[in-house]
Amino acid sequence: MIWLVLTVAGGIMGVVAPHHLLTSLLSNDGTDVWKTMVFFTVLAAPVAAFVYSVAIYSLIGWRHRGNQDEPPEDGPPIRGNGFVTGVWLITSTVLVIVLLVWGLSVWSAQQVSHPDTLQVEVTGQQWLWTFKYPGTGVESRELVLPVNRPIEFDVSSVDVTHGFWPAALGVQVDANPNVVTVIRTTPDRVGKFTVRCSQLCGLYHSFMYAPGSVVTSDQFATWLQSQGATSSAADKEAQVSQS
């Protein structure tokens, strides 16, 4: 009875809570995160509820009441139970296999590279992000993505390790110096989000974030054009300031 109540409570929490707590998710991978949270919580609820209900029932049913002296008699000498242990082992093994299959299938689906992928070069440095769109000459401090088009992020760093983390897209990868790491995703909803840094990277780690947005493909094309004009000027400016 305790078990049923707790299981149902856990299950409901699993279905409802992630939806309210997670940031608004803008990609298929973000949706996968949400689904995974719901699925795992619903699976975990009966197991957790079982442990809690055994512990609570023992406390209610057989607690030694009265003063704080030692219980007058000992409990029954149960030294183990092969059947219970076996059922427990099989259940947990099956659960692990289910989790693994779920995780691997979601993971492998993410690894597929699609045609017509938009490449974005992401560079982290202390303490800002730069996004380049190869072939267009556009370089920006803002991450703008077209909706419903596969994106490939090529992530690198010019100094220390940073963590490229557009949470709303449900993907994340570190930016390491001298290496390019790759992640893929497909935004499927229009909206705004924030790119944050997920690896401690020094003094102003807290301030290493960049605005991001998913826009329609028309808006994206317009944005690219408007950036194309300004970014070549910005390039020159940057060269001047570097020298």
Added chain:
Amino acid sequence: MTTIEEAPRLEETTLGPKAGGLYRRQNIFTGLGFGIFLGFVGWLTAHAFLQSSNWGTDMVVTVTMVGWVVGFNVGVGTFNAPIRWLLGHDQSYEDELYAAGVGQGSKRYYKFCTDHKVVGTQYLVLVMVMFAIGGTLAMMMRTQLITSHSSFLSPDSYNAIVSIHGMLMIIATIIMVSGPFANFIMPIMVGAKDMAFPRLNAMSFWVIASALPPMLATFVLGGVDAGWTTYAPLSIQAPAAMDAFSMTMITFVVSVTVSGVNTIVTVLTMRAKGMTLGRLPIFVWGSVVGSALSIYAMPALLLGFTSMVSDRVTGTSFFVAAGGGTGWLWENIFWIFGHPEVYIILIPPVAAMMEVASTFARKPLFGYKITIAGFVAVGMLSIMVWAHHMFTTGWAPDLAGPFMLTTELISIPTGIIFLCLIGTLWKGRIWTRLPMYFVYLFLWNFIIGGVTGIYLSDVPADQYFHGDMFVTAHFHYTLLGGAMIAATAALCYWFPKVTGKMLNERVGKVSFWMIAIGIQATYFGQFWEGFQGMPRRVAYYDPIFLHANQLTSVGAYLLMAGWLVLLYAMIHSVRNGSIAPANPWHSKTLEWMVPTPVPLVNFLVDPVVTSDPYGYGEEGSEGYVSSHSPPARSEDELVPLLSSDYPISGGDR
């Protein structure tokens, strides 16, 4: 074994200086003095010889810290016996008695003392000092985070506090059970008269004690700004504090390795008659598995930090991309240490807590053998899961699947340990004393910590949660809500044996509820922040995270207040508590069969063990120690053994 009869003969045949002299004047203050002196010598030397080189501050700090650690340990007496041997002498019997603290009253707690009970008590105090410092740092962080852009701390001091809070708490939790209880209690549990290597035992304590000042010195050396994981290349560029930090870690490795070897050898060679491996209390098994994992994991940390120092001081480039190295190498080395470390922290307290569960449920341990199998399996799997900390680093994406497999497999033996715990409670005559409260709190917390760990083991979900507050909440639920609460159960359980006084449970229960509620508020708040997408280790944050952070901060204050109330209860009980009987819980393990305070040689008569110690509710269960070997000593000799000012037999060699 040194017995009374052999003692005079030993004294005649060994050489050594007479009573008195420098040897007899060493204590923590000579240690401090000589440590500061040698540190200063190191500082001068480094300055004198290295001025012209470009190694600079890093070399000076490193040499100074080496000087401090070596000087402190020479000063406190860690190396007395080896130095003696180098000079061609052995320790005299009198020296051994002296080193064991005979006739020194409470002064022996401030000295290099080979008595395992003194070492255990010293560890207990050290762990509490570390928790007090680490907790204060946590309070400073939570005060900073109570508003989104607080000016309480500067960003660099915030980063320094984050890093030192992390590593200090990791060290404190690693030694919180394997220090106090594996030293004080475990040898008595197996029927030994001391640890196998009493001097190494004392050494493990004083070495780790000498590691604490360099760690605190980081705050005046510019602060460690790279987090407790000190990822390269940020840590290579960090201020000179990083050199002191590395020295702390290297010293810590020495201590934990020595203590791990000592624990294993003690269990393998010092057991009482009849104490077969199958009759060992479960806490002994937990200590052995934890120690074995230490011996596996610590060399990786040693390798990592010596390479780190080398990169910083001598210009090698193991972890510097510009010089052909890679930060991923550091990350691998660190986590090869870092994941077994989680179970080095967790297994001994959980094993200790199972003793508590069995005693207060008045039932045998459920599934003794599968519990051991669970511990061993967790330990073995834990050395194969390290790269789940690196799912999102971009390193070896093809290994995501295998590491997801090994990580999720760990939940099977962990589940077995849970089953044994609730199986022990089932139908038990549950005796609701304070230690049992903490067992229930452990169950509640560790389920939450475990389930959230499964989310993180899933690579796609980890892509969302890695590096954010969800991870912080998860491992605080397992390490604080799990391991530390289990250790608190063990502390309340063994408090009467260690201090000789009963713990004030009225105040203790007040602290329990404050701690229990504080944990839920603090870490639920952090889960909330994690869901919303707040990164870890930030001093300033987006105002959208404000409410979750305020909940966390309030919860954290309550939690800290709860610990302080528990500390008050303990100090008050040590001073004014009622005298504890030898076996207040009517438990069956050997440590409860010896008098309180425990005599120097633990056992007045050598115990002979005839069954395992979990015979609650069984016929003839009184017979755990059913027969004794005939007393080796006459009545007159036994009487002084009972006094707390141990007059007999020293180091157990």
